[in-house]
Amino acid sequence: MALAKQTMTDEQRKSVALEYLKAFDNGGVTSDGGSILDLFSTDAQVYFPKWGIANGHEEIGKLFGDVGGPLKSIRHDYATFNWIFSGSDTIVAEGTSYGEHRDGPWRAGVPDSGAGRWCDVFEIRDWKITRVFIYLDPDYAGQDTARYTWLGEK
Template identity: 35%
Template structure:
């Protein structure tokens, strides 16, 4: 039997590889959340979410070896960093404002992910200058 932690690690490896088999790790009625995308449910919505992410972030890499994990019964929480290249060719994070930090919370039904909430600032390229100026003033 594969551990839930191994399943979460497989999720990140498949996302980084843009591997469509990532959906096999989820229940049919998976619920998920991502800022600016909002809450959604079902594998079709998950596929659409992935398509939109790849449109904006064609190169995505998670630093899986340096993740911090909390595993508790049917939940796995991941705190980590990610980076890549945006559609406009810009690399991120910039290491100054953009740090590439995120936290994801996974819930399981048996060996499948039934819930995934991703907490991240999706302004990877620091395009939201109005809020940057307000917070950094």
């Protein structure tokens, strides 16, 4: 891990996290036309449920391809985000999303137990994401009813 070269404010870290989320909504392309991977340090880590931890650009690219491949579209509800700032390199974003998975559409709150609510824990230094752990239900279309019988009862 590289030593910090400059101090960032919480708002600057938030701007990097927002650029990352907006790039997801834009098929992995940032606002300046670059790759979402450009937002990460070369030794970054990303965690996604049911996938595990990806280390470095190559593994992160594989994770994003695996996770994003079945998505036809995704949109984050930016106006309703909750941000938590730690006063260090760590910030937390909690929010909702909606879109369409190959197995069907989803929207946070429809049903209330369904996918679309998420929480991301970021570490951002020197304008690069060094770590993001993503916490959400990856069963976007709510089809995992065999293992969670109460879902089929609703």
